[in-house]
Amino acid sequence: MVTVKSLDELKPKQKGIIVKIKGSGATHRRLLDMGLVKGSSIDVERVAPLGDPIDVRIKGYHLSLRKEEASNILVEV
Amino acid sequence: MAEKTTIALIGNPNSGKTTIFNALTGSRQHVGNWPGKTVEKKEGKSTHKGYELEVVDLPGTYSLTAYSIEELISRNYVVNEKPDVVVDILDSTNLERNLYLAIQLIEMGANMVLAFNMSDLADSEGLEINTDLISRYLNVPIIKTSARDGSGLDELKDAVIDVLESGNGYERDEGRSGRPTINYGxxxxxxxxxxxxxxxxxxxxxxxxxxxxxxxxxxxxxxxxxxxxxxxxxxxxxxxxxxxxxxxxxxxxxxxxxxxxxxxxxxxxxxxxxxxxxxKRREKSFSDHVRKAVSKPFWGISLAVGSILGLAFLFAGGLIMESAYGFLESVNSPEWLTLILADTILAGLGAITVYLPFMVLFFIIYAALEGGGVIGGADSLSDHIDRVAMNRVIGIPLFLLLMLIAFNLTFEVAAPLSDVVDWFISDVVGGFVEGLLFSVNAPGWLLSLALDGAVAGVGSVLVFVPFIFMMFLVIAILEDSGYMARAAFVMDRFMHKIGLHGKSFIPLILGFGCNVPAIMATRVLESRKDRILTILINPFMSCGARLPVYLLFAAAFFTGSISVFGFTVSTETAVIYSLYLLGMGVAIVIGFIFKNTLFKGLSSPFVMELPPYRMPTLRGVLTHTWERGWLFIRKAGTLIFAVVIFIWFLAALPPGVEYGSEGSYIGDVGKFISPVFAPLGFGDWRSSVSLFFGFVAKEVVVGSMGVLYGSGDVETPSGEATLVGALQGTFTPLSAYAFLVFVLLYVPCMVVVATIKREIGWRWALFTVVYTTVVAWVAAFIVYQGGLLLGFS
Known part of the structure; x- marks a missing residue:
């Protein structure tokens, strides 16, 4: 079964396929530039000790983002 | 005849641009392993096949649409300056994201060459890259390089010359380059x-x-x-x-x-x-990685010998040191040699290797847990390390422990070396200058100028060179290994809470070395508000130049030892740590206040790459340390030399006045400002003068004290001992501490102020000068008057 969730709802070791990046402006654009585009697979690796940010793996490298940014990323789980 | 051409190096952060730049130009330039190291473009020269190549190293960027100021520098350069050839350096282990920038450069129509760098790492990760095929797809030459072992560099230069001669960009063939344009549908x-x-x-x-x-x-x-x-x-x-x-x-x-x-x-x-x-995915276990690493003779032997040495120091450190001293005494080793051999090298080795047995024990536990299936496999060694370094439970304690170890090592190794430098300057140099001047029957005033002014003043600063070098060494290792980005990740939530950004963390840590590069490093921050805020509080990070002042006063007033949580530590160390912590505390409080007053509003996002860990190369770390440390020495030889000579004249004039007395010009200056400091416990005119000149550079506080308190006694060049004695006569422990608090917090040195002006304008620079001094005065007032109320003296 396929459900769409926002990335911040995923737990470590869960993975998904990006379906949409919400929002606009500089941050939105940066997320695209970093390879967070539709169809890319993304794994949540871990959450920082204090609960934020998160460390995800995308296109074979590690990227960290805050949950606030992650909430704009919709993934299919 | 050589033709002059410009070659721009561009690429994602951490793709090895700077290492390639160094290899091409032979220039010494620092390479860091965290996003955003080259904060300004650097230039160097290289010659190949009769061409004189002007090589420009641009800050790392992910895309041609700039996001931060440093990315804008790169973008504007390749777009507007139109270098003759653009060399895009890519990290072969991370091709997809690295090609994104390459594609944009191709679309733009630059004359270009792609360097698939770190090809050795890609090989060892089992990546097989068909560069010929990619080259055909993109219609751009691709050269595999490894800046580490220097392979591919000549081929890269050949390719650059080829492109230079034939051109493969938009301009040379009016868009008919045969390059594939991306089809957008x-x-x-x-x-x-x-x-x-x-x-x-x-x-x-x-x-x-x-x-x-x-x-x-x-x-x-x-x-x-x-x-x-x-x-x-x-x-x-x-x-x-x-x-x-x-x-x-x-x-x-x-x-x-x-x-x-x-x-x-x-x-x-x-x-x-x-x-x-x-x-060819080969998931390796942690023990495989370790086995592979230690099978290289250098690492295997180093680890084995280091661990044994560490164990020996752990259980019999005192005995080892005593027998070393005993042996050196029996062969009549001079004091300076003992200091170098026993106190620096042997004790330093001990201080470092002591951690190795714990590390090996940890490796064994980790490998056992992995073998037992308690923890699963990971893609790379970096992932294994991150499991620990960014672990929810031990991530933060580990970070704090690393910082503590780093600073401890700095002090332990540097202290005896500093004694050697002191001996060298006051005994060898001072003695030589004195003998020389006596032999030519130099007048008394010249003797005083040379010994009280130059030797005492510059010397009192130079004795701290070992501390500064060690500090930079430690910071270089943290930077080059890739740990800094993890520190930003681990600390972001906390930084966010106090109104800052995880990435602010890196410039703040750099501030412990020197605030000038630290302030320039704030360019990685995307939001101007974050940048200004990080710059404003950066001077509270106690830089290396303030350390000499702490060390001098700690040696004079805070000897002995105290007990902290059951551990016995020397009071000297505790006092110095307390100042570092106080600086951080003040930075946090001020940051919080500014964030809620001057910079109200939305916080900026946090999107940061966590680059793979890389073993720092000895050459890279040493180069970096030397470059930054050399600036300090050069400053001592030029700026500080000039200032101490100037102070000597002020102290010796008008003619006939007793040197450095209240009747001298400098006495007038001191007496004029000293009332401001009286409520803080240090109203002495000489300390006021030294604070005044401390604006030139913080270590001048020590240098000018060396001149002013150094007695006019020419027979014994005024080394630290006389200075310590003189200080003990003027300060009490409480007023000494208040003085240190003031030195920590008050106006940063003029180079920092100039840097702030350049980065964010003279209004903020002026603001920094005023507000830091107010904060310093208030803090020192609270310490001194509060201390008096509590019955300290």
Missing amino acids: KEVEEHLEEFTEYITGNIEIPEKYNPRWVAIKLLEGDEEIIKLVKELDNSRIVLKESRRLQNHLKAIFGEDVETIVADARYGFIHGIVMESVER
Whole structure:
């Protein structure tokens, strides 16, 4: 079964396929530039000790983002 | 005849640009392993096949649409300056994201060469990259390089010359380079073609820009291109048409153009990578990684010998040191040699290796847990390390422990070396100068100028060179290994709470070395507000130049030891740590206040790459340490030398006055300012003068005290011992501590103020001067008066 969730709802070791990046402006654009585009697979690796940010793996490298940014990323789980 | 040409090196952060730059130009330049190291473009020269190449190293960037100031530097350079050849350096282990920038450069139509760097790492990760195929797809030469072992560099230069001679960009062949243009799909392509014609039909874009590229950039909403077009005649209708098309495409696709474009670019790249890169995935266990590492003779032997030495020091450190001293005494080793051999080298080795047995024990536990299936495999050694370094439970304690170890090592290793330097300056240099001047019957005043002024003043600063070097060494290791980015990750939540940004953390840590590079490093921050805030509180990070003042006063007033949580530590160390912590505490409080007053509003996002860990190379670390440390020595030889001579004259004039007495000019200056400091417990005119000159550089506080308190006694060149004695006569422990608090917090040195002015304008620079001094005065007042109330003296 396929459900769409926002990335911040995923737990470590869960993975998904990006379906949409919400929002606009500089941050939105940066997320695209970093390879967070539709169809890319993304794994949540871990959450920082204090609960934020998160460390995800995308296109074979590690990227960290805050949950606030992650909430704009919709993934299919 | 050599032709002069410009070669620009561009690439993602951490792709090894700077290492390639160094290899090409032979220039010494620092390489860090955290995003955003080259904060300004650096230039160097290289010659090849009769060409004189001006090589420009640009700050790392992920895309041609800039996000931070340093990315803007790179973007503007390749777009507007049009270097003859652009060399895009890619990290072969991370091709997909690295190709994104390459694709944009190709679209722009630059004359270019791709360097697939770190090819050795890609090999060892089991990546098989068919560069010929990619090269054919992109119609751009690709050279595999490894800046580490220097392979591929000559081929890279050959390729650069080839491109230089034939050209493969837009301009040389009017767009018919045969390069594949990315196809954005039928619908988009039709509009793009129309719009390109519309642009060329209505406005005159400068010849160096490829019209199709301008069209794409306008539709993407690239602000820099919009700015450029706005300056042209007729721009209004073009921009209007661009907006119309944006809306039209959005209505059709349900996505904005930037998303469509980024999707298409990454789609194109994904296709290429799927066909030309094969990953022979071999998931390695942690013990495999370790086994592989220690099977290299150097690392294997180092680890074995180090661990044994560490164990020996752990259980019998005292005995080892005693027998070393005993042996050196029996062979009549002079004091300085003992200091170097026993106190620095042997004790330093001990201080470092003591941690190794614990590390090995930890390796064994980790490998056992892994073998037992308690923890699963990981893709790379970096992932294994991150499991521990960014672990939810031990991530933060480990970070704090690392900082503590780093600073401890700095002090333990540097202290005896500092004694050696002191001996060298006061006994060897001082004795030599004195003997020389006596032999030529130099007048008394010249003797005083040389010994009280130059030798005492500059010498009192130079004794701290070992501390500064060790500090920079430690910071270089943390930077080059990739740990700094983890520190930012681990600390972001906390930094966010106090109104800062995880990335602010790196400039703040760098501030412990020197605030000048630290302030420049704030360019990685995307938001101007974050930048200003991080710059404003950066001076509270106690830089290396303040350390001499702490050490001097700690040696004079805080000897002995105290017990902290059951551990016995020397009071000296505790006092110095307390100042570092106080600086951080003040930074946090002030940051919090500013964030809620001057910089109210939304916080900026946190999107940061966590680069793979890399073993720092000895050469890289030493180069870096030397470069930064050398600046300190040079400053001592020039600026500080000039200041101490100036102070000596002020102290010796008007003629006939007793040297450094209240009747001298400097006495007048001191007495004029000292009332301000009286409530803080240090109203002595000489300390006031030293604070006044401390604006030149903080270590001048020590240098000028060396001149002012150093007795006029020419027979014994005033080394630290006399200075300590003189200070003990003027300060009490409480007023000494208040003085240190003031030195920690008050106006940063003039170089820092100048840097702030350059980065964010003179208003903020002036603001920093005023507010830090107010904060310092208030803090020292609280310490001194509060201390008096509590019954300290």
